[in-house]
Amino acid sequence: MTSATELPTPSNPGPFGHKLRKDFLFPENFTQFNHGSFGTFPKVVQDDMIAWHKRAEQNPDIWMRRDLKPALTETRRKLAELIHCDKDELALVQNTTVGINTVLRSLKFQPGDRILQLSTGYISVDKTVRYICDTHEDVKVIEIPITFPLSDKEILDKVEHAIKEHEQLKDGSRIKLAIVDWISSVPSILQPVKQLVDLIQSHGILVYVDGAHAVGQVHIDLADLHPDFFITNCHKHLIHPTSITSDYKSGFENEFSWMGTTDYSAIMSIGAAIDYRKQYGEDAIISYTHALALEGGKVMAEILGTDCLTPHDHQVGNMVNVRLPLKDVNNPKATYQYFADILFDRYNIFTPAFKHGDHWWTRVSAQIYLEVDDFVRLGNIWKEVIDELNAE
Secondary structure (H helix, E strand, O other): OOOHHHOOEOOEOOOOOHHHHHHOOOOOOOOOOOOOOOOOOOHHHHHHHHHHHHHHHHOHHHHHHHHHHHHHHHHHHHHHHHHOOOHHHEOOOOOHHHHHHHHHOOOOOOOOEEEEEEOOOOHHHHHHHHHHHHOOOOOEEEEEOOOOOOOHHHHHHHHHHHHHHHHOOOOOOEEEEEEEEOEOOOOOOEOOHHHHHHHHHOOOOEEEEEOOOOEOOEOOOHHHHOOOEEOOEOOOOOOOOOOOOOOOOOOHHHHHHOOOOOOOHHHHOHHHHHHHHHOOOHHHHHHHHHHHHHHHHHHHHHHHOOOEOOOOHHHOOOEEEEEEOOOOOOOOOOOHHHHHHHHHHHHOOOOOEEEEOOEEEEEEEOOOOOOHHHHHHHHHHHHHHHHHHHOO
């Protein structure tokens, strides 16, 4: 484990960088920059996942009827240690989309209830909120428009203004739930989450923190943050799984420990992923990827003759948003799919492009297997793509 006084940097990566590509499943001619969406896992985690799968298939009855729940409890214990919470209030679900559905479809919404969210929230979360509003009488969304760059104070001021403006209506409605990102998806911005939770809860509003990108990018201490809901960390008296099974009302842990007949091997390999990270230490991983995102973003911006979205380094985790120098932001050819296809087919590479404010941006993820040279190559690729569009 790397000590705090020897934390690696892009210029002195220590155990990280290209030497770690051997630990992953990438082919020689491919560089993965988009672990913010999907990413990949080390080979040792895949080996562990396969071992769990084989164990289940060798004797399904013993696995499902006797061994599964104790194994899930141990996985939850390891996760609880990582994110500092009580394992008995931590549930394992398939993904964060299931998590938001679990929370929203378990809460009892009444006419006049409102759901507060920021416009930069993840699209699947937004669509789930819209579904709740469509299926409940007089349940509506209060959406706060957000366009970066913004300081932490400006974000907090916008949220507080929206809450107070609603309180002044005195129309009998109430904000029941607020949804905030720890790190928003597009654009990727590290939000002042502790201040947001404290502010919102001070107005008697439940807070759901979407921490889909948080694990691995920042240190998580849920005992200090104390949100009402954090992806899979739910208050057991309010929440039940989206799939009700024979364990209904048998306790929070039991209800979420049995999701029906399914392949649990991916969930069971979480422990191996945590062990892989422990060999380097959370401080070392987070320090390296954060520093690489900052330096890599600056290098790309120099190549493109642009800038990064936020001037505030503390708003960057290990994903950085770099502006694309597209002269006509409304160019009909400039679409998410066009950029994806040309990157896939011509360069065998990918970073997501998106429009925010009056510009197009690309979100680039730093990771322990990347170095600054990778950002240089990516910057030159994006320059070719944009120069070609600008010349048309």
